[in-house]
Amino acid sequence: MSETDYDQIVQLLCDRLADLSKTSKESISPETNLITQLSIDSIKLLGLIMEIEDAFDISIPINALTDIQTVHELAELIHKIKSAS
C-alpha cells in the first residue's frame, strides 16, 4: 500500500466530511466514527459516495459499506478498490 495515496484519501475524506457534518476539519481523525461522531445519515452518505466515486473514478460496492464505521475504514476501502482497478 502506498502511504501517500492512503494519506491523500484520508485528507480528501476529512475535507468533505467536515463540510457535510459542519464541523471543523481538525476535529476529524482516521479514528472518527462516521455514525456516532459525525451523524452521517443516508442522504449525506449517498452524496459522499458520489463525490468519492467521481474523484477516484471507482465504484464502491454497497455490500462493502456494511463493515465500515470509521474514517480510516472508509479510506482503506477506497484505497483497496483504487489499487485493484
Add this chain to the structure above:
Amino acid sequence: MSSTITKLSAPLTQAFDFQPSSELQITSTLNTLTQRLADFDTLTSALEYAAKGITGYNFYDAKGSLRSVLPYSLLRENARVLAKRLFGLNLLRGERVAIIADTSPEFIELFFACRYAGLIPFAMPVPVNLGSHAIYVQQLRGMLESGQASIALANIDYVGFLKEAAEHVESLQWVGTPAELGEFPIKDVDFQDNHPDETAYLQFTSGSTRASRGVVITERALMCNLQGIVRNGLEIKPNDRSASWLPFYHDMGLVGLVLAPMVTQISVDYLATRDFAIRPLQWLKIISRNRCTVAFSQPFGLKLCAMRVRDSDLKDLDLSCWRAAGIGAEMIKPGILRNFAERFASAGFSEHAFLPCYGLAESTLAVTFSKINEGCRSIQVDSKALIDRKIAVRIQAEGRKQSEFVNCGRPLPGHIVQIVNEAGEQVPEMMVGSVLVHGDSVMTGYFNNPEETNKALKSGNWLDTGDIGFLFEGDLYITGRRTDVIIVNGRNIRAQDIEELAEQQPEVRSREASAFGVSDEDGATTIVLVIECRLSAIAERQSLTTRLQQLVYMAFGVNCVVELVPPHTLPRTSSGKLSRFAARQGYIQRTNLDGQQLSAVESGDR
C-alpha cells in the same frame, strides 16, 4: 485485512465481467404481439404469452450504460431450465425459496423458475447502511425463519451475509448462488399448471428484526390487482414503456414495475436502487432517452432528483414522453411534487403526469388511483377541526391554520374503501377514521402467523390498513399513517423494532422505551426515541444516548433524537401498555415544538 480483499474482489470481478454494451440492444417498445392487459390466470401463463413477443427487461449500470437485456422470451427459456434444476432438490409444491433481490436478471429468472416449479419465492432486501453487517444478517434470519424457507439464494456479492444468516435456520436445506444452482442437473419433470388459488409469492413488509411478516399473495389476488393497475389506474397502451429504480424487494418495485409490465407485454428499463440514490438523474436520463411513459417513485425519489439537478442537466433532458408519474408508498406532500414539476418544467415534464395513488402490500399493491392525466389534486382543510373533531372542513378563507391533503383517487374496480371510527362503525364522508379495504386483492393473511393475521383482517375479510383518512366525493385522502410505522425518506420503519433495539440495552427495561416520528412542515420526519432512565451520571447518560443513536443508525440508516426522561413519565394505557400516540403528544409538549422549529432540535441528551 485479507478477508476484506476477498470480499472486495468478488463484486469487482463481477463488475467487469459483462459483455461490452456496444453489442447489446435494448428491447423495443413496440411489440409484434397483440397486447393483452393482464387477462391471465397465473403468472406463468402470462409469461408464456409475453414470451411470444420481442419486449422485455433492460438493466442499466451506474454510468447509464446498458449492462444486460432479458427479453420475455429469454426469461421464459431460462426460468424453465432453472425450474428443472430446482426439481433436483426434491422440494414439495408450495415450499419457500428466499432470494436476496438485487436489481438483476438473475432475480427475475429465479422468481419465475420458482413459479414454474410450483415453489413460492420471496424477495429479501440488500444491505444499505454503513456498519449494518450484524443487523442486516439478523434481518435476513428473521425473514428466513418467518417464511420457513427451504432454500435461499443470493448472488456472489451477498451470499456471505446469507450464509451467516442461514446458520441455525432449521428449515433450510440449501444455500447458494444462482451460478451454483446453474450447475445442478436438469431433471426432466413435466410442469404442472398453477392454480389461481395457490400462493404466488410472499411479500415481506418491513425489514424488522424479530417480527418479520410475510404477506401471502395468491395468483388470483395478484392478477386482480394487476388488472386494476394496468387497465384502470394506468390505462396501459401498446406504445407504453416503463423505467424504474424501485427495489425488487418492495411491493411497488416488484408488482408495479416487474410484474405489471410483463402481464401487459411492455418493456422496462431498470436502474439499481443504489445507483439511483447516488445519481438520481440517471433515471430521468433513461426516461428521456428511451421515451419511457410510465415511471413510479416515492415522493422522496422526486425530492432527490430536484435536489441534485443542475441547470446544465436540464437542457439534455426531454421528459415530455412521461405521461404517468405514479406517486405512492408514503404520505404525499404536495410541496415536493410542485417543486419537482417547477424544476423539470423546462425539461418538458408536465405536472398533469403526476398520478397519486394509495396502497399497501397487504392488498397486493394498489388500492386507489387518482384519475390519469389530471395531475395531483388536493384540498385544504381546517387543521384544528381535523384534530379536535376528526372532521375535514374545507377552507376557502385565508388566515386559519390549514392542512393540505392529496386526493389519492378511487378504489380499483371490485374494491371498496370504508372509513370507520374507533367502535368500528362506518362514518360519513369528511369524517376522519381508520381506512379499511375489501376486495380480491386483499391478502389471505401473514404466512404462518394467525395472530398478526387476525389483527389485520377483520370479519368479512375487511383489511384494516392501519392508516387514517377520509373520503370526499368518493375519493380517498390519507391524513396520517398508523402510529406503529414511521416513514423516513420513503422507508417504512416499525416503531416496535426501534423500541426492541433500545430494550436490548442493559440500562433499558422492557416497556420503558417509546419510538415515534415527528414531521416538520416540509414533511421531513425525525425519529424520536424516549427512554425512561434511572442513570444519573452524565457520562453514563451520554454513553447510552450515543449507543442508541448508533444502533438505530446501523439498523435503519437514519439519525434519531434520544430523550431520556425520569421513570413513570411515559403515558400508559389501562392495561399497562405504552401509548405511542400519547408519548408523542408528551414529547411535543415538553419540547414545545411546533412544526417549523423541529429541525432546530439537536439530537442527544441535553
